[in-house]
Amino acid sequence: MALHLYDTASRSVREFHPARSGTASMYVCGATVQGIPHIGHVRGALNYDVLRRWLIHSGLDVLFVRNVTDIDDKILTKAADAGRPWWEWAATHERAFEEAYTVLGCLPPSIAPRATGHVTQMVELMQRLIDAGHAYAAGGDVYFAVSTFPEYGALSRQKLDEVQQGETLAEGKRDPRDFTLWKSAKPGEPSWPTPWGDGRPGWHLECSAMATTYLGAEFDIHGGGVDLVFPHHENERAQSQAAGDPFARFWLHNAWVTLSGEKMSKSLGNVVSIEAMLRDYRAAELRYYLVQPHYRSTIEYSDGALSEAAQGYRRIEGFLRRAVQRTGTVEPGELAPEFVAAMDDDLSTPAAVAAVHNLVREGNAALDSGDDAKARAAAGSVRAMMGVLGLDPLAPEWAESSAAETPARAALAELVEAMLVERQEARATRDFARADAVRDRLLKAGITVEDTPDGPVWTVKEA
Numbered sequence: 001m002a003l004h005l006y007d008t009a010s011r012s013v014r015e016f017h018p019a020r021s022g023t024a025s026m027y028v029c030g031a032t033v034q035g036i037p038h039i040g041h042v043r044g045a046l047n048y049d050v051l052r053r054w055l056i057h058s059g060l061d062v063l064f065v066r067n068v069t070d071i072d073d074k075i076l077t078k079a080a081d082a083g084r085p086w087w088e089w090a091a092t093h094e095r096a097f098e099e100a101y102t103v104l105g106c107l108p109p110s111i112a113p114r115a116t117g118h119v120t121q122m123v124e125l126m127q128r129l130i131d132a133g134h135a136y137a138a139g140g141d142v143y144f145a146v147s148t149f150p151e152y153g154a155l156s157r158q159k160l161d162e163v164q165q166g167e168t169l170a171e172g173k174r175d176p177r178d179f180t181l182w183k184s185a186k187p188g189e190p191s192w193p194t195p196w197g198d199g200r201p202g203w204h205l206e207c208s209a210m211a212t213t214y215l216g217a218e219f220d221i222h223g224g225g226v227d228l229v230f231p232h233h234e235n236e237r238a239q240s241q242a243a244g245d246p247f248a249r250f251w252l253h254n255a256w257v258t259l260s261g262e263k264m265s266k267s268l269g270n271v272v273s274i275e276a277m278l279r280d281y282r283a284a285e286l287r288y289y290l291v292q293p294h295y296r297s298t299i300e301y302s303d304g305a306l307s308e309a310a311q312g313y314r315r316i317e318g319f320l321r322r323a324v325q326r327t328g329t330v331e332p333g334e335l336a337p338e339f340v341a342a343m344d345d346d347l348s349t350p351a352a353v354a355a356v357h358n359l360v361r362e363g364n365a366a367l368d369s370g371d372d373a374k375a376r377a378a379a380g381s382v383r384a385m386m387g388v389l390g391l392d393p394l395a396p397e398w399a400e401s402s403a404a405e406t407p408a409r410a411a412l413a414e415l416v417e418a419m420l421v422e423r424q425e426a427r428a429t430r431d432f433a434r435a436d437a438v439r440d441r442l443l444k445a446g447i448t449v450e451d452t453p454d455g456p457v458w459t460v461k462e463a
Helices: 039-057 073-082 086-103 119-131 203-215 226-242 283-291 303-327 337-344 349-369 372-388 396-405 407-428 432-444
Strands: 004-007 012-015 023-028 061-066 135-138 141-144 179-184 199-201 218-225 247-254 257-259 447-452 455-460
Touching (some): 004 247, 023 039, 039 218, 039 257, 039 372, 119 135, 119 141, 119 179, 119 203, 141 226, 179 203, 203 218, 203 226, 218 226, 283 303, 303 349, 337 349, 337 372, 407 432, 407 455, 432 447
Parallel strands (some): 218 247
Antiparallel strands (some): 135 141, 141 179, 447 455
C-alpha cells in the first residue's frame, strides 16, 4: 500500500505522489512569535515531523519549510505593552519556539524563513495580482478582490455570500469580503516601502510568498492547524492561484489540543506551557503523548491522560533495556507490516503505536521464556518503529537528553531495570520466593512495580 493522506481541499483520502520524483516538498505554517509556546502550538510541529520522517523512510528527499511570522498586530501590541522593541520581542519568542521544537525531538527544517525577510517577494506577488485584476490599492492599503476568484471558498466550504474576514471595513475597501494584502503605515509601527506606499504585510500574503520562494509555484503538502483552514489557508490558496501558481497539491490539517473542551489559547488563558510539562515528564514522554493520537483527532488534555501515555512509553523503554541487558547491543531492524500499513493509511499513529506494543509483549514473553534470539529481533523492530516516530528510547538524543535532565533518575533506572531483569528471570524459572524478594526490596526503597502485558513498569512512590 502506498502512502495515502487526507486532503482537506477534496475532503478525501488520496494517494500521495510527489510532484518531482524522489523529492517531497512541505510547507508548514509556523509560529506567530507573540509569546512562549504551549503544547497546543507544538502538537502540529510534532505531527508534521512524523510525516516528514515517514517520507524520508520511504526514500524521499524532503524539502521542509516552516515559517516564522515575526510581524503581526499581536506582536506589536504585546511588545508595546512590555515596553520592548517589537523585533526583540519577536526574536526572543522565536528562540523559545525553536528550543521547544528541539527539546521535543523535531528535525530542523530545511529553512525557517521570517516574514520580514521576504517583503520583496510579497511586493512582486501583489503586483502580479493587481496586473491580473485580482487586487487593488486604496489609501496605501492593498486588498484581494474575493469576487474575482470563482473558486473562493472551495477549501473551507465557505459560501461566498456568507464570508466574513474578521476585518474592519476601511475606507476604500470595495467589498467587506475582500481581505488585506498590505497594511498602510501607522505612526510608531515598522514599515517597508512599496509602489502603493509604506506599510507592512498582511498575514495571508506572507505565507504565499515564502512557500513559493522556496518550494516553487507548485509543491506537495501545505500543513497547519485546523483553525487555519479559514480564513488563512483559504486566502493563501485564493491569492496564489489567482496569481497563476498551482500552489499546494495536498492540504493537511491537524486538530487542536483542548482543555475543558476549548482550544488551548493564550487569549482564553487555558494554556499548558512546555516548561511546566517538562518539570513533571521527560521530553520523550511528552512527545509520545502528543504523537500517539491520530493527527486529525482532538486531544483533550488531562494530567491523567499524560501520565498514562508516559507509562506506555516507559513500558516500551523498559522492554528495550531488558533486551539490551540480556542480549547485548540491539540495532534497529525491520518495521512490522502492521506498522507500515498504519503509517501509509493517513499516518494512523494509534495503529502504529499498537503494533509497537504488540511486539513489546511478544518480546517480553520471549525474554521470560529464554528465547533471546526472538527477543532481540523484536527489540530491533521496536527500535526501528519508534525511530520513525522520533521516539526510539535508545537513540542518542533521548539517552543524552535524559541523562542531562535527570541524572539521578537515569542512575536509578539502571539499578532498577537490572533488578527487574533478575526478578523476571526468577519468575521464568518459577523461583517465586526470589522474585518476591526482589519486589519487596524495591518496595522498601520506595519503588512500586506493576506487572502489565507489556512487561513490568516501575514508578517512584510519591512522598
